[in-house]
Amino acid sequence: MFTGIVQTRLPVYAVDRKADFATFTLQFPTELAAGLKLGASVALNGTCLTVRTMDNDLISFDAIGQTLAVTNLGAVEQGTEVNIERAAKVGDEIGGHMISGHVMAQVAVLERIESANNLVLWFERPSELAPYLLDKGYVALNGCSLTIAAVQEDRFSVHLIPETREVTTFGTSQPGDKINLEVDPQTQAIVDTVTRVLADPALLGELTARLTATANNG
Structure with missing residues (x-):
């Protein structure tokens, strides 16, 4: 990890x-x-x-x-x-988010917007991964833990501070570059679970009953 x-x-x-x-x-x-x-x-x-x-x-x-x-x-x-x-060791500080190192797709850099102290990169938002690429959610790009700054239907952006630009390859990234992407596993698990529950009336009814019982007992 x-x-x-x-x-x-x-x-x-x-x-x-x-x-x-x-x-x-x-x-x-x-x-x-x-x-x-x-x-x-x-x-x-x-x-x-x-x-x-x-x-x-x-x-x-x-x-x-x-x-x-x-x-x-x-x-x-x-x-x-x-x-x-x-690889992370037990007891290490987790400054980003947990990443498996199993890349799910490559996405292209669509736009680079640079200023003196900020760099905004826009990336493709593949339809099959779009449910997991959410505003203010985590994403791993070329192994770098980043927060999604904005989301549009077919693209998303991140903001890169000077430290990130210096330490990583993003300082030289240009439109057209292909970047490795791994979605946040916790986001993926939550989205998939909610999708599965909403698609199954019986499972949704059982979950609703349990939540109601818990609320009444609380």
């Missing part, structure tokens, strides 16, 4: 592509590699990958065809910068 607080952005040191498979190698700074072990989970652009090899500060990760097709890692080349977050 991850918290969506990106620790740094790093250029990809090397990419080795094969049929429906790729190995990404990155050069980790000493402080980021501290305590890292083979088999550990690391998020690259919000995609949970497993440490395959460690050669001093060169760390490699494998990605299968499905991962390459669903995420923007399929287009990553040598020198491309990616957001990095080490």
